[in-house]
Amino acid sequence: MVWSEQQLLHGGKYKIEKILGRGAFGITYKAVHQLLNQDVVIKTPHESLRLAPDYPNYGEEFIKQGQLLAQLSADLDSLVPVRDLFQEGDTYCLVMDFISGESLWNLVQRTGPLPETDAVEYITQIGSALNLIHGVGLVHLDISPHNIVVRNSGKPVLIDFGIPGDILRDSNVSSHIDNKPFRPYELYYQGSRHATVDVYSLAASLYHAVTGLNPTESIYRKYDGEDLVPPNQLVPSISDRLNQVILQAMALEPKDRPQSVQEWLQPLTEDDYFICLSEVDDLSSDVGVDYRPLQDLLIHRKWQEADQETLALMLKAAGREEEGWLDIPDINKFPCKDLYTLNTLWVKYSNGRFGFSVQKQIWQSLVTESVQVTPGADYDYETYCRFGDQLGWHTNEKWLDYVDLPFTLNAPQGHLPVSYVGFFSGWAYFAFFMGGVSLFSRLEICSI
Known part of the structure; x- marks a missing residue:
């Protein structure tokens, strides 16, 4: 079921304010912790997941993965903190902090394409968190500029985990996934739960951040033969290294991508990359001015x-x-x-x-x-x-x-x-x- 505004949950501990969004795997609500008067986010499985054959075994895995995320988020600033787990009727609920800030999508819409240094800084911080998530066997499955929030302090945070879809590996709901420009084709048709899904989606989010445009959807590349326009054809100032790194991670076939986030981001964390960026400009002056x-x-x-x-x-x-x-x-x-x-x-x-x-x-x-x-x-x-x-x-x-x-x-x-x-x-x-x-x-x- 879908809860309405003012609905009380968990014995009145939480009160629903509104629906924040619906994805392929879940529904996300903004709610209030009644005693603390604190805004939170509650994520529940999408109602269609109840038709999955292994849904009866879902609760145990949901709790297990929620506990893992709570442990990870306690040590990672780039991961939304998990605060509570509970069951309301036959619906499982994951409670997370409500992050004040602006989504990466809205930031790009407001300011235009981000400077390469800023975009890379955001994505590498999110990538570090993802690397640890993958290390404990979890995959996010729903990364996009909508799910990366830049706090008011300027720090990026990864939100809205696709836990239900990761647990229900035999479910066929991935064909309904939103944010299509950021999804690899195998997530639609093969239900892939490999880390290379997140590698592709994070690279596609970086593509959007530095160009201000969405990449060509993977299904059109796979089945209609459409090409992915290289980022530096859209924004010529993008460095050759960043252009190549994005294209490698957005390779159409999973086997052709870097197999881990760490492997993918390595070229963007090396000292010579930042030196190259700062030295690329000609700052010449005929009169000794420092630009x-x-x-x-x-x-x-x-x-x-x-x-x-x-x-x-x-x-x-x-x-x-x-x-x-x-x-x-x-x-x-x-x-x-x-x-x-x-x-x-x-x-x-x-x-x-x-x-x-x-x-x-x-x-x-x-x-x-x-x-x-x-x-x-x-x-x-x-x-x-x-x-x-x-x-x-x-x-x-x-x-x-x-x-x-x-x-x-x-x-x-x-x-x-x-x-x-x-x-x-x-x-x-x-x-x-x-x-x-x-x-x-x-x-x-x-x-x-």
Whole structure:
């Protein structure tokens, strides 16, 4: 049976608040521990599992595996803690902590593809927990970005175990599994309970985290001959090593994948991988400017701090730190190598969404070819407004103040960087007229 809101369980110890989700193997409820006034999650077997031939023997195994998870979760920050086990009528219940935070799926939807370093950090932490789970004979079977929650502290937690399906090995409910882009085909048709199922699903979750897109469903690859698009074809900044690691773990046939999570993640935990990531950027400067602080801010998606750091670095490169602003003569002789470095960093770490060159392309689409980037050209005010509208600097016939601008990856294309135009107190039109178009002219001269 499916419980309704306000339903009391376990002698009134728990009260159901709502259904959080239904998977192939179970139903997950949000509930309240009445005495502690504490939010919890209760997972029960899906009602269809009662038709499985070995369901009468289910209780003993459910308790055994719940006990194992409770022991493991006590020592692992990346595993949702198990707090209680009980039986309500003929329904077995597993009680876990309710994790405050945001699912990896929602995080990617909100911010766009994650930086490679962040995504790998999340997945390797989850992988370490999975490795121990597999070591005691359990398999999760339902890994997806929906089942990885990033706590408010930034730590990832694996939730929603598929215990019922792991116990009822002869059940044929896997064909109803949700989150199809993250499932290997053998889970649908062969009911596989091997660790390579979790390897595939964790790799598919990593694919989604770094591209913002779902991978091609395995059943279409198996039976319709569709191809899996390599991650770095979608996001060129993805390293060759990460691209290869994801593709290996998402091999269509289980025998072609790494046979354990530890084996799969090994290339992403080696020191040379992180050294390679940090060294891949060209941080050259003609005037001795250190661009590593900006690189670090962009890697960690601190967009507003990166925007302000960009202005500080431009002032330093132009020798205008004392004045605190850029004038047209200085923009017209801004070092090309430094301009290239600044633009490349912004374009790379925003996955092509932000950067001077992105802004220049938008500007060029709005003006006539003869005056696209001519300094001092007599552009009409309407053109500036349309440009501001597209970048999110101007809305409802008003130039926004700096404090009112959004600093997220969901901001309009070309929205950042913005501080270089002297964006303050509604003077954006004048500031952009004085400096922005001149910068686009300089980009043209520097072949950027």
